[in-house]
Amino acid sequence: MKTIGVLTSGGDAPGMNAAVRAVVRSGCEKGMRVVGIKRGYNGLMYGDMYEMNLRSVSNIINRGGTILYSARSPEFKTEEGMQKAIDICKKEGIEGVVVIGGDGSFRGARDLSLRGIPCVGIPGTIDNDIACCDYTIGYDTAMNTVMEMVDRLRDTTESHDRCSVVEVMGRRAGYIALNAGIACGATTILIPEVEYDFERDVIERMRRTQKTGKRHFIIIVAEGIGGVGEMAKRIEEITGIESRATVLGHVQRGGSPTVRDRVAGSLMGFKAVELLEKGIGNRVVAMKKDDIVDYDIFEALNMQKQIDLDLYKIAHEISI
Ligand code: ADP
Ligand code: F6P
Numbered sequence: 001m002k003t004i005g006v007l008t009s010g011g012d013a014p015g016m017n018a019a020v021r022a023v024v025r026s027g028c029e030k031g032m033r034v035v036g037i038k039r040g041y042n043g044l045m046y047g048d049m050y051e052m053n054l055r056s057v058s059n060i061i062n063r064g065g066t067i068l069y070s071a072r073s074p075e076f077k078t079e080e081g082m083q084k085a086i087d088i089c090k091k092e093g094i095e096g097v098v099v100i101g102g103d104g105s106f107r108g109a110r111d112l113s114l115r116g117i118p119c120v121g122i123p124g125t126i127d128n129d130i131a132c133c134d135y136t137i138g139y140d141t142a143m144n145t146v147m148e149m150v151d152r153l154r155d156t157t158e159s160h161d162r163c164s165v166v167e168v169m170g171r172r173a174g175y176i177a178l179n180a181g182i183a184c185g186a187t188t189i190l191i192p193e194v195e196y197d198f199e200r201d202v203i204e205r206m207r208r209t210q211k212t213g214k215r216h217f218i219i220i221v222a223e224g225i226g227g228v229g230e231m232a233k234r235i236e237e238i239t240g241i242e243s244r245a246t247v248l249g250h251v252q253r254g255g256s257p258t259v260r261d262r263v264a265g266s267l268m269g270f271k272a273v274e275l276l277e278k279g280i281g282n283r284v285v286a287m288k289k290d291d292i293v294d295y296d297i298f299e300a301l302n303m304q305k306q307i308d309l310d311l312y313k314i315a316h317e318i319s320i
Pocket of ligand 2: 011102169170
């Protein structure tokens with residue numbers, strides 16, 4: 001391929017810039033023309049793009065967000081939207097596209113590949129909810145942000161002998177909640193993958209730890225469960241322990257990426273260009289253990305991923 005495009009789509013994630021940088025640098029080094037497409041599939045439909053060079057991606061590896069901007073673009077899901085994108089690719093001579101995003105973005109990449117524009121997906125989402133990957137770009141930074149924020153909350157929660165009920169992101173998945181919950185020493189972690197009983201898993205656990213001398217409590221609740229305001233009220237009513245709810249929200253999506261996210265983004269960006277260089281499209285690049293592998297997008301979208309239930313059990317056993 002002589003010309004490739006790169007875009008970031010869906011929710012942004014720290015480390016996306018490292019992936020963009022790797023795509024641009026390795027593409028240029030292989031003698032390709034690399035076009036940066038702005039605001040995800042919107043830029044592809046409306047021709048909002050620019051030619052990038054080695055220096056366009058200087059000083060971005062350390063930056064959160066995405067220099068290409070991101071968007072959710074419902075129009076792209078329509079037949080007309082898809083056709084607009086294909087027409088722009090033809091007009092601009094774009095022969096392949098690297099799509100950095102979550103599984104929604106991969107569905108778009110699959111549709112484009114089916115229509116003759118080979119695409120390679122790179123998993124970029126803080127949620128770590130892409131089935132074919134052990135790890136997605138942004139996950140580590142988001143967990144570290146949660147840990148830092150909850151450490152701060154713990155200071156004030158402890159000073160006031162209170163209970164903090166904290167909602168963390170993850171869409172329908174509990175990966176951030178489970179792992180950050182362990183790192184924060186949460187008394188209880190509630191995730192959508194595991195059914196819970198409020199009395200048994202929240203109130204009883206608090207009472208048990210209270211008997212051992214504990215006077216402040218951190219409850220981590222995944223966004224897929226939600227309702228932290230109501231939960232804090234109920235805890236206070238039932239136990240008499242003053243409780244406060246905190247929704248950490250979009251702060252979890254920002255910040256300078258960790259080493260792990262910078263390295264993962266760099267390696268996956270490099271691999272995506274290697275595939276396109278060989279004319280291979282309709283693939284998703286993934287991390288399995290410490291290896292970089294790739295899968296057919298159709299297969300990747302049909303895979304299932306199970307949260308580690310042993311980890312969930314251990315988390316609760318050691319937080320009592
Ligand atoms: P993420 O990539 O983080 O999962 P979204 O689900 O919002 O985020 O998807 C990002 C974009 O990918 C959407 O705005 C849309 O343009 C495109 N997309 C999502 N689902 C599909 C689909 N089924 N077919 C084609 N494009 C899709
Ligand atoms: O997928 C990343 C994510 O931050 C989810 O954790 C969350 O549910 C969603 O995106 C929020 O989306 P938006 O930025 O559109 O509010």
